[in-house]
Amino acid sequence: METVLVLEDDKPLRDVLCRVLETAGFFILESSSAEEALPLIETKQIDCILADFKLGGMSGIELLRRVRLSKPHIPCVIMTAFGSIDVAVEAMKSGANDFISKPFEPAGLAPMIREVLKHKRIVDRDALDRGKKPRGFLTVSPSCEKILDQARHVAHVDSSVLIQGESGTGKEVLARYLHEHSERHAEPFVAVNCAAIPPDLLESEFFGHEAGAFTGATQSRIGVLELASKGTVFLDEVGDMPPHLQVKLLRALQEHEIRRVGGTKQIKVMPRVIAATNRNVEEAIETGQMRDDFYYRVAVVTFTLPPLRDRRDDIMPLVNRSLAHFSMLLGKGDVKLDPLAQEMLESYSWPGNIRELENVIERAVLMCDGEVRPEHLGIFVRLDLDTLEEAIRTLPEIASQAVRKAEVQAIERALRMTGGNKSKAADFLGISYKTLLNKVKEYALSAPEESGASEP
């Protein structure tokens, strides 16, 4: 059961809110002032905060700012007086996930809280996120240093930027870097994951809506373009945005004007747009998934982040930073890295790039006891047979090494020929399926479709 903290100084109203939410199946904690609520937020497991803007002492927004520093991930909804759009914008800038204007229909409250709980994973409206991951774009590789150099130049103009790159290469980190180096750095950075928002909500997500615009729209709501009007809107996974929305967004960006869904007023918006995708953009344009007019609008400047395997110099600095970070976070003291483990990390192909590296190190730090060894890494690196060969001198060693090498080559060829089908490959090699599996494991081989994972 999810817990909602209701913070409202008007007792009769608080009672109504609590009753409504309780009936809808939430567990309720209540409080009449921010001062009283803060210790609760620090000590209890809370999934959502519903706070009045105007409280006796500290305001709801001041409370929100404090919560954002110590518990950045708890979604907050601020209640404002009717028509006070300034307060609503202020609330959203301070990291509120949504706002609700009084008076409101109590029946709309529970669906809204549910949407916010679901929503926090979709839209990161939080410019003050001091989450658990370290921030900053770390690199020592010349190719990425050049990108950062260009990014600092581009940051100052308002041109749209498209960032391409495989999953986990740091597209979002680069987007935030651009924002932080721009004149807009004190304004919101609003990230929207275009792939995660249900299609029927996308339009209202971008343009906002007025109360009554559609079923379920009990309150009016600011869209991300309005919210990021002075800041940056980050269109993550832009390759997954439905074409009809690309048309609408293109028009809004060209005319610098929007209309909320169900609204009549034209509202001026001037956001800076940064988009990212791990898809092949040319292909997306060819298949019609991405409209070319939209593409040209968004990709005034493009950056392509190289995968980690093409910038191996970055591996150890990233490993060391993650080691220090997770040792501290997990209270493990000074964690060492065994030389063989280091060799494996340096020669692994990192198909999941930096995200995978962080996960591998986090798990290793958790499992190890002061020193990270190969068995803590959970990655497979193919033995470099040629290097091993140099260290081998006795005849039996040379013979067994030659057998290993021949076996590896034959198995790899068979797997390639059969498209990675191990059962067919075993037949082809005249060995049992089980023997093949054992050998694949022994030599840390992988099937062709996952061959990226076994490059030296």
Ligand SMILES: Nc1ncnc2c1ncn2[C@@H]1O[C@H](COP(=O)(O)OP(=O)(O)OP(=O)(O)O)[C@@H](O)[C@H]1O
């Ligand atoms: N250059 C870097 N320096 C430090 N950390 C980085 C760097 N690049 C990426 N990271 C870290 O790696 C993880 C993945 O980065 P990010 O979310 O920016 O990748 P992405 O390219 O957006 O991936 P996806 O396409 O899967 O969304 C994050 O935790 C981020 O902090």
Ligand SMILES: [Mg+2]
């Ligand atoms: Mg991303």
